[in-house]
Amino acid sequence: xxxxxxxxxxxxxxxxxxxxxxxxxxxxxxxxxxxxxxxxxxxxxxxxxxxxxxxxxxxxxxxxxxxxxxxxxxxxxxxxxxxxxxxxxxxxxxxxxxxxxxxxxxxxxxxxxxxxxxxxxxxxxxxxxxxxxxxxxxxxxxxxxxxxxxxxxxxxxxxxxxxxxxxxxxxxxxxxxxxxxxxxxxxxxxxxxxxxxxxxxxxxxxxxxxxxxxxxxxxxxxxxxxxxxxxxxxxxxxxxxxx
Amino acid sequence: xxxxxxxxxxxxxxxxxxxxxxxxxxxxxxxxxxxxxxxxxxxxxxxxxxxxxxxxxxxxxxxxxxxxxxxxxxxxxxxxxxxxxxxxx
Numbered sequence: 001x002x003x004x005x006x007x008x009x010x011x012x013x014x015x016x017x018x019x020x021x022x023x024x025x026x027x028x029x030x031x032x033x034x035x036x037x038x039x040x041x042x043x044x045x046x047x048x049x050x051x052x053x054x055x056x057x058x059x060x061x062x063x064x065x066x067x068x069x070x071x072x073x074x075x076x077x078x079x080x081x082x083x084x085x086x087x088x089x090x091x092x093x094x095x096x097x098x099x100x101x102x103x104x105x106x107x108x109x110x111x112x113x114x115x116x117x118x119x120x121x122x123x124x125x126x127x128x129x130x131x132x133x134x135x136x137x138x139x140x141x142x143x144x145x146x147x148x149x150x151x152x153x154x155x156x157x158x159x160x161x162x163x164x165x166x167x168x169x170x171x172x173x174x175x176x177x178x179x180x181x182x183x184x185x186x187x188x189x190x191x192x193x194x195x196x197x198x199x200x201x202x203x204x205x206x207x208x209x210x211x212x213x214x215x216x217x218x219x220x221x222x223x224x225x226x227x228x229x230x231x232x233x234x235x236x237x238x239x240x241x242x243x
Numbered sequence: 244x245x246x247x248x249x250x251x252x253x254x255x256x257x258x259x260x261x262x263x264x265x266x267x268x269x270x271x272x273x274x275x276x277x278x279x280x281x282x283x284x285x286x287x288x289x290x291x292x293x294x295x296x297x298x299x300x301x302x303x304x305x306x307x308x309x310x311x312x313x314x315x316x317x318x319x320x321x322x323x324x325x326x327x328x329x330x331x332x
Contacts, residue, residue: 071312078309107312114314121260161257161315195258 005092005209005241009056014040014238017055019085019101021047021076026062026098026218033221034059038234047079057094057237058085060101062154062216072115072157073103082108094138094241095210096233099155102202102212111205111212112170113162119195123156127227128193130201130215131181134174137204138240139211139233148185149178149229151215153193153201158214160196160203170203178202178213245290245298246325251311251318252283286310289325298322 018030027044035042043053052058065076076082082104089095089110097105105111118124130149132140162170170176179199181187192199194214202213217230253259259281266280288305292298302320311318 070310074309074312114312116257116315117260119258119260121264163314195260 009241010243012056012242014242015055016040016042016057016059017045017052018042018059018061019045019047019081021063021065021079023065023067024061024063026216030059030061030218033218033230034234037221038231040238045081047076047081050080050084052084052088057096058088060095060097060104062099062101065100065104071107072100073107076104077107086110089210092207092209094237097212098216098218099214102214103157105210105212110210111203112166113160115157116159116161117157118155118159124193125154127152128215129181129183129191130178131185131187133176133179136174137177137208139204139237140177141240142236143232148181148183149232150227151217151229152219153215155214158194158196160200162197167197173206175203175206176200177204177211178215244325244327245292245295245322247288247290247302247320247322249286249302249306249310249318249320250283251286251316253281254315254317257315289327290322295322
């Protein structure tokens with residue numbers, strides 16, 4: 001199914017859709033990074049709509065959708081737009097969930113596991129280093145494999161949890177894409193900011209078309225801000241699916 | 244009509260840092276016999292269905308689909324017959 005999606009997209013102009021939920025607060029950051037900095041076509045997608053406006057890549061942005069009431073992402077998952085996003089993802093469409101977007105993907109069942117409250121109980125806002133664990137995915141293929149990504153995190157509920165069988169499956173299928181690490185890529189508990197099992201910061205689904213990650217690539221795209229590692233992920237995806 | 248009372252608990256295998264932090268408060272109060280504090284959620288609502296079995300199904304469906312995330316939480320609920328007073332309707 002993925003190869004069908006890829007051949008349909010080859011040579012087209014990249015087209016992103018950024019979903020706006022009530023309480024999203026990184027939707028404009030995502031729009032700015034993708035459109036103003038990276039110069040891709042981007043549309044906002046309103047949570048009450050069902051039309052994905054022919055987007056090829058859907059971004060579920062960070063924030064506090066529906067006030068994070070009940071559980072993070074639990075209510076956003078039932079927004080009308082999410083039925084279209086779930087359908088799109090199940091047909092092989094590319095979806096990236098960032099921070100609250102990752103939480104929504106887990107609640108929607110598009111990715112396995114759950115995100116619990118940070119073990120320190122603190123909201124953590126800082127730059128972290130991330131070891132890229134799989135260079136074969138469409139989100140990472142082509143990124144120089146010597147690099148350790150430096151991206152900001154900003155969350156209160158980023159503590160990744162899954163049962164033992166799910167973890168084994170994630171590892172067996174190379175679904176773990178990013179782990180919290182030292183500056184030189186050393187993955188150990190010391191560099192785990194939030195208590196995530198196995199230092200997990202980002203995973204993909206089995207088919208490789210849905211990515212969920214706690215760090216914010218959209219906040220790290222503009223050279224003016226000195227850090228641009230986030231653009232590596234967006235550009236890798238564009239290169240891998242359109243070229 | 245029934246009044247549903249749902250109790251949601253973190254699964255025993257999942258750490259509860261909030262419970263632990265609150266328990267430190269108990270220690271500070273001198274309540275040294277308090278152990279294993281775990282924090283859950285309590286939710287109540289009304290179910291406008293006459294038949295109890297059907298009402299139970301409705302509550303289970305609400306819990307399974309929205310109120311509870313089975314990856315990290317368990318739940319139990321009770322239903323009691325209930326007639327709302329005029330002010331509450």
